[in-house]
Amino acid sequence: xxxxxxxxxxxxxxxxxxxxxxxxxxxxxxxxxxxxxxxxxxxxxxxxxxxxxxxxxxxxxxxxxxxxxxxxxxxxxxxxxxxxxxxxxxxxxxxxxxxxxxxxxxxxxxxxxxxxxxxxxxxxxxxxxxxxxxxxxxxxxxxxxxxxxxxxxxxxxxxxxxxxxxxxxxxxxxxxxxxxxxxxxxxxxxxxxxxxxxxxxxxxxxxxxxxxxxxxxxxxxxxxxxxxxxxxxxxxxxxxxxxxxxxxxxxxxxxxxxxxxxxxxxxxxxxxxxxxxxxxxxxxxxxxxxxxxxxxxxxxxxxxxxxxxxxxxxxxxxxxxxxxxxxxxxxxxxxxxxxxxxxxxxxxxxxxxxxxxxxxxxxxxxxxxxxxxxxxxxxxxxxxxxxxxxxxxxxxxxxxxxxxxxxxxxxxxxxxxxxxxxxxxxxxxxxxxxxxxxxxxxxxxxxxxxxxxxxxxxxxxxxxxxxxxxxxxxxxxxxxxxxxxxxxxxxxxxxxxxxxxxxxxxxxxxxxxxxxxxxxxxxxxxx
Numbered sequence: 327x328x329x330x331x332x333x334x335x336x337x338x339x340x341x342x343x344x345x346x347x348x349x350x351x352x353x354x355x356x357x358x359x360x361x362x363x364x365x366x367x368x369x370x371x372x373x374x375x376x377x378x379x380x381x382x383x384x385x386x387x388x389x390x391x392x393x394x395x396x397x398x399x400x401x402x403x404x405x406x407x408x409x410x411x412x413x414x415x416x417x418x419x420x421x422x423x424x425x426x427x428x429x430x431x432x433x434x435x436x437x438x439x440x441x442x443x444x445x446x447x448x449x450x451x452x453x454x455x456x457x458x459x460x461x462x463x464x465x466x467x468x469x470x471x472x473x474x475x476x477x478x479x480x481x482x483x484x485x486x487x488x489x490x491x492x493x494x495x496x497x498x499x500x501x502x503x504x505x506x507x508x509x510x511x512x513x514x515x516x517x518x519x520x521x522x523x524x525x526x527x528x529x530x531x532x533x534x535x536x537x538x539x540x541x542x543x544x545x546x547x548x549x550x551x552x553x554x555x556x557x558x559x560x561x562x563x564x565x566x567x568x569x570x571x572x573x574x575x576x577x578x579x580x581x582x583x584x585x586x587x588x589x590x591x592x593x594x595x596x597x598x599x600x601x602x603x604x605x606x607x608x609x610x611x612x613x614x615x616x617x618x619x620x621x622x623x624x625x626x627x628x629x630x631x632x633x634x635x636x637x638x639x640x641x642x643x644x645x646x647x648x649x650x651x652x653x654x655x656x657x658x659x660x661x662x663x664x665x666x667x668x669x670x671x672x673x674x675x676x677x678x679x680x681x682x683x684x685x686x687x688x689x690x691x692x693x694x695x696x697x698x699x700x701x702x703x704x705x706x707x708x709x710x711x712x713x714x715x716x717x718x719x720x721x722x723x724x725x726x727x728x729x730x731x732x733x734x735x736x737x738x739x740x741x742x743x744x745x746x747x748x749x750x751x752x753x754x755x756x757x758x759x760x761x762x763x764x765x766x767x768x769x770x771x772x773x774x775x776x777x778x779x780x781x782x783x784x785x786x787x788x789x790x791x792x793x794x795x796x797x798x799x800x801x802x803x804x805x806x807x808x809x810x811x812x813x814x815x816x817x818x819x820x821x822x823x824x825x826x827x828x829x830x831x832x833x834x835x836x837x838x839x840x841x842x843x844x845x846x847x848x849x850x851x852x853x
Contacts, residue, residue, distance in 0.1 A: 349397045349453050350520035360528040362387045370820035373585040384506040391513050392446035407448040414481050421489030431488040434497040447509040468778045469837045475771040480508045482764040483723040490722020492730050499724025507826045518834035537620035544623045546583045547630045578677035581630040592636030598624040604799035607792040626670050632681045635813035643806030650798045702750045708736045709749045712758045720761040725818045752811030782836045800832045
C-alpha cells in the first residue's frame, strides 16, 4: 500500500503524524470534496426549496470521490466490493421473490441507478473497512467497526428495498438518502484522517455558516417580537419564515426559518448549541466570543419554535454537560446556565411560556391529553403493529414507504389525525422500515459512537480542560440527538445528511485527537 506519509512511535507511545495504511485523495480533490460538503450543508439549511440541487450534488460528490480514489491497490478492493455487492443482490433477489415483486424490484433498482451508487459507496468505504490491524491503534479499530456496522445496515436496508411492499418508493428513497449518506460519512471520515488541515478548515467554515444562520434566525425572531402586527410580519408568514395558527389566537407562533417546518428548525438550533460550545476550545478571542453568542442564541431560538421534543433534547444534553463541568470543578458553567435561562423566559410571549411549561407536565404525556402526544401515541401503537406484521425486513426502506404502508393498513383510523409521514420515533421508524436485523445493526453503530467518545474522555491526558470540554460537548450532542429521536425522525432528507455528517465529524475527531495521546491513556485514568 503506497503512501508518502510515515508514522513512528516515540518513547512515550504517541502516534506521530498520519496513517500510512489509509489512502488519501490528491490534495486538489480533497479540497474540492470539502467545498462540495460545505455547499451541501448550505443547501440543507434551505430545506425542501433546494431538495433537487442537493440530490444532484450528493451524487456528484460521491461520484468524484469514487472515480478519483485510485491511489490504493485496486484489485483487492474491487474483489471485496464485487463480492459484497453480489451477496447483497442475491439476498435482495430472494427477498423480492418471496414478496412476489422480483421484476418490479429489479426494474426500479436499475432505474434509480442504485447499482452504480452502491458500488461507488462501497468503493469509498473499503479503505476504512480494511484498515490494517497491525498498524492501527485501538481507537481506529472502533472507527473500523463503526463503518462496518453502517455498511452492513445499508446492505440490510437495500435488501429490504427488494422485499418492499412498494419497491418504487423504497428504491427511490435509498438512492436519495441512505445510499449517498453512507458515502458522505466515509468521505468525511477519510478527509478528517488523511487531510487534517483541510478538515479543520471545513469544520471552521461549517460552524461559521451555521452560526450566521442562527444569527439570521434570531433576527427573524426579533422582528416578530418588535413588529407584532405589522405588514412585515405578514410578509414573513407568507414567505414561510414564521407559522401562525389562524384558528387559535392563543396558540404560539412558530419560527420556521431557514427551514419549512418548526421541528427541523428546532433540531438544527439544538445541534448548534453543542457545536458552538465545542467551538469554544479553538483559540482566538473573537472566535470564542462568536461561538459563545451563537450557543446562547441557538438555545434561545428553540423556545420560539415551540417544539417540545427539541427543547427536552437540548435540556438533557445541557444537564449532562453542566454535570460534567461541575465534576471537573468548573461550576461557573452551572451559574451561567441559570443566568441565561430566566432571561430567555422573561422575553418569551405568554403563549410560548404556556406551550413550554406544558412539556414538563406529566399529564401532557398521557392518553387523551389534548396535546400532540395523542396522535403520537396512536402512531406508535399502530407502528408496533406494522413491526409485528413485518419483523424480518420491515415494509421497505424509506419514510414514504412507511407512510404508504401505514395509510394502507390504518387509513380508516386516520380521520381525526393529520398525515403520518413517519413514526415520530427514530427506533420505531427504522424497525418498521427495515426490520429487526437492521435496527440491531443501527443500535450497535450508535453504541460504537458513544464508546469512542466516552473512551476518549476517560483516556485523555490529565490537566487538559480543552480536550475534556470538546468531548463533553460531543457526548451531550449525541445524547440530545437520541432524546430528540424518541419523538421525531431526524434521518430523512436534509436533516439526515446533517445528522450523519455530525456523527462522522464526531467519530473522526475523537479518533484523530486520541491518536496523538500517550500510550498511558489506557491506564484507566478518568476525567
